[in-house]
Amino acid sequence: MIRIIKTEEKPFHILRYQSSGPKGNIRKVLLPFFRAYAEGLPKDISSIVATSDLQGREIHHRSARLVGEAVAEELVLLQEQKEIPTIDTLLMAGDFYDYPDCRKLGGTGDVTQVWNAFASISQHVIGVHGNHDIVDASQLAPNVTVLDGNTKSIRGIQTGGICGIIGRPDKNQRKTDIDFQSSLNKVIAKKPDILLLHQGPDDPQNQQVGDSMIREIFEMKGQSLVIFGHCHWRTPRIDIGKNQLLNVDNRLYVILPG
Template structure:
């Protein structure tokens, strides 16, 4: 599965409020929805939508941006701008919780958000970000993973029909805080997952791109560039904003950055 193109202009923008830098007050921002073409979609899917870092609230009712995004995507599907959500897969690359008057150190339970996406979409797959919680105990996390058509990934690979999905939750960092792993451990998991040749690798924290001055982890980029591809690999990540939605690594791996944007991927007609 290989991306052919991504539109420069959004088909729609979702207005929301987010905490201002420094944590003083709130500022208005918009979530652009872009269209992308891919050469092939498996399992008779009409589309896959990818997004992350929905760290804001609806200015009208203060509900989290994730719920507003679901409503807006439903409206776009109803008027035919995007395919039916019931035949669309949803990929979440983490950080779905927010507090509009506070930045940094904020963590919240996002299980209900995942379930809300799952009620509208054919399936939901993804990872947790460093601001997410999926329960307070291993048993709660395990119970969440058992929901039908939810593919929560943290160092695992799961198959959905013809589509193979791998993912690592969280970021590189010292243990002790939620969803942090030492760098060596994080990179080892990447190696183990890619040996199984997934179609999509979902990360919260992704690689950098020094040529484009795009922030990320250099060690993740170097690890990905070591791979000798035997199939097309699409990497989806969030955590930090890029001015462009996609780059291609030296070995041909495509990396989509969905922090602060949503991308609707459809097969070329």
């Protein structure tokens, strides 16, 4: 069983980027990088990186690259500076798109280049799509795995995942509540060490937004490390039932052996 035993409260690195804001305004955003320490990782794992909801564009770059591409370069720089070790697996929990001119909140578009940028710096990339993501599967790097209602064992870690959010299935990356519930129960039954979602549960105790049905399932079932985004939480790490949850919305965690 993989469990995070400590997360550092202060980020060891920050990346600035820009993002679409309300009423067509462009926001300046900070992406914090945190170290976390976990027990139960296979002995040959140096580090795992987890992140989501990097909806923005690089500042002062002529091509206005998606910020996920800049994050990949930043991780390489941090490795060269010995700030972090080799990245064995990179976990993506969805939503990596913003318009090139950051003109409007909630843009949906192609994020294939972000997946491939992460694939170029990590041995394995495993993830799920957010409700704003479109990917050309034929162009994804061979070391990329997208999970949706299934599990896969990579480097001795059984990982499950479900793409998208609950909503109208005729819209991008959405499932009915019945279909989402069915997929979640199916994945939990396979007892994954790590479970990747885009949409996560609510947290009434800390007044944090999410879906109550997902929380109720976790209260009764599963014992995974659940990594998700979609809604930003002030308190990113909590327990529900036997599950440990880590919200990575606009955060990046470098998970190290504890």
